[in-house]
Amino acid sequence: MIALAQLRKLDRYIVPALVLAGWEAFSRSGALPAALLPAPSTVLWAWADWLVGTDGNTQTYSGHWLADMLASLSRVAAGFAIATVSGVGLGVAIGWSRKIEVVIEPTLQMLRPIPPVSWIPLAIIWFGIANKPAIFLVFLGAFFPILLNTIHGVKTCDRNLIRAGAMVGGSERKLLRYIVVPAAMPSIFAGLRIGIGSAWMLTVTAEMVAVKSGLGYVLWDSYYFLRYDLVLAAMASIGLLGFCSDLAIRTVMARVLHWQRNTTLRGGE
């Protein structure tokens, strides 16, 4: 029985292990020039040097991973924070007040279909080549999913709960604070999770074009120097960070939405 339980725990590692093993075998078989698709072991070797500076094979990037990672992370954090505050704030206002909806929503719906990356030229003109255009793009990418999900959450708040709140003598502000916003929380978190994905996508894009630091910049720069092992290491780093930031949001969500644990199919997952 114990062996079986341990086997179950291993379930999640089976597919990644097979993919890596197949990739390693394929790269070493010589079907493609080794430089075009570096084997996982080669990538790991380059990554290790980038991370802690083992043998200096990544040259100027040797031992710089932490700094590059923090540069990207700080852009994501800044843009995402601005998007969260404005998206949730505006979303609650639009969802609650028909008047505000009529005034603001059409404009936002016009701006929404414009891909955030198409703002890059303007972002560079306005903010120059530095952190600001990247933060601006991250904001654009994360803002709309957070906004739309917040609006949805507020609009679908059970009218009877608001009646119950009005019955106990709540003012409009109190009803928003104590009923509408908590009721919208599941939707808001759905928006945050979609938003954090867009945020990483746009940080990397911005770093390829408009900034001279961060994981996206390393990725693009390594491409110019034909270091595909480092390109892959950068890709893996971005994936890892995206996963960790989503995990962080999910952890907060599990705390905030713990009341949902027994009411839905799979709780707050």
Add this chain to the structure above:
Amino acid sequence: MATIDITVVSKIFTDRKRNADVTALADINLSIARNEFVCLLGPSGCGKSTLLNMIAGFEQPSAGHVTVDGRPVTAPGADRGVVFQHANLMPWLPVWENVAFHLLLGGGQKAERRARAQVYIDMVGLTGFENHYPSELSGGMNQRVGIARALLMNPQVILMDEPFGALDEQTRMDMQTELVRIWQQHQGTIVFVTHGIDEALTLGTHVAVMSARPGRIVEIIPIDLPRPRDITSPQFNALKRHILALLRGERAEQERASA
């Protein structure tokens, strides 16, 4: 002086799909004194919930006016506690926070809210379930939370809209007994909407029998039976027969009118 005064109240809804006006309530006059327990009894669609919602302030009459303690009703307020058909609890709050929701909105300290909530949690028999969430309780227990929440505001009037409608027979009878006990202990005016004749006769000091389309009050019957009420006693059955006749007579009249 009457606590609740309803004076020639009518309510007309516009049915957009049929493009016609529907008279839900016509010329309702009802006067409810302090500490009375009035049951509004009638078939579905007779406007009894609409009448209750107008006392609560969720809806406005098309004509006439409703006053509570002499003041016209314009909006919901904490002087009138409402117990809804479905408990309408905040699913993200534990039982005690739901009971003390009135104090949360008022900005009370946590310790004080907790202590006040405990009094009413004990009163409705939910001691030990303070930290459970509504989803973890049965329908009857949720309804008790709803009652405790209304009681905590210490309102002049408690309005109940078929609060036991979704419960099974056994639980319903337990809840009725409990409600009468709370009402006797707590004092206050209760308006209770129901379509159950037994329920109305078990609970009320008065039963207001209503008819449907347009909703009117047919008769207000004072119930002088001793408590706890014996639903098998001859007096109980006599009253029941009388109410059944009223309701059937109404229906026969309607059928004649439409034939």
